[in-house]
Amino acid sequence: MMLNCLILGDIPNGFQNLKRFINDTSFTFLAQHCQSFDAAMPFLDTATIHLIFAGAPPPQPETLFTEEQTSMSVLVLSYPDNNPYPFYVCHEEVLFPHLTYEAFYNLVYRFYNIINMEGQQTIPPRTTDHFMIRCENHYEKIKYEDLRYLEVMDDHILLHTKDQKIATREKLDWIMAQLPLSEFMHVHRWYVVGFHHIDQLEEDHLYIGSIRIPVSRNIQPEIEKRYKKRW
Structure with a gap:
């Protein structure tokens, strides 16, 4: 815990x-x-x-x-x-x-x-393993364990899961409020990552699979500490 x-x-x-x-x-x-x-x-x-x-x-x-x-x-x-x-x-x-x-x-x-x-x-545990997000005229079910990272685009946000990319116009603050705070982190102006999916952490970027994601300089010390105690 x-x-x-x-x-x-x-x-x-x-x-x-x-x-x-x-x-x-x-x-x-x-x-x-x-x-x-x-x-x-x-x-x-x-x-x-x-x-x-x-x-x-x-x-x-x-x-x-x-x-x-x-x-x-x-x-x-x-x-x-x-x-x-x-x-x-x-x-x-x-x-x-x-x-x-x-x-x-x-x-x-x-x-x-x-x-x-x-x-x-005790703060109540989450009763589900997922959250629902609005995508145009329908809702998508997103499992926490499947969400690898979020990418902020010009007029929407892309949620990258293990199997697909899901676009939404929900605000980033709202999406962040749905996520377990100890498992996800806003590492760059345009990116939020799931710690359990990080494969490699470098000085100013990280890798999730083959995807290179930048890390803001002021975030680097904190993400290093969080990365070490992600399990």
Whole structure:
């Protein structure tokens, strides 16, 4: 099981290593860093985020010279079927700088055991092995395990599966919200790849079969870490 993490807001002083801690831990995955709650909602609505590390909101002009934030909250989410809202916060802890890797690991390992072993805080597993996507005047069934990569074109998106290419005019954000966050990654402006289908990872590109896919420079360090713990 992988704990999908989301950072919300600015990272306060003393927590600069948080992203590295998440990436260096074998059972945690940084799904996204969002500056606002509105930007985070597409990910929260997918029922796949386990932990939110809530930092500071972007500073306003009148608060630029006030005392800096010295703490950070970590929220554990739950997605019960009978809840009127998409999720609720079932646990919260406050973190103080300077956060060491040992303290971080002990914290997330404790949450991992709670989520994995005790049913009340477990995020429901996906009930299907596929999602449905609209293609012109019909819908196509896409199995997660068959989806190799997505290619963004001028006016549509191509989904490359093991056996076919499927064109859709759905937005990329919507498609990403249907995918398991720990198994797919937006590696380039025009490409999203499935980690289990990567055959070779190079400095600025990767291969899925014989297809060469570029990798953005700022994504390279993260994809290397994710690639190593894809199984």
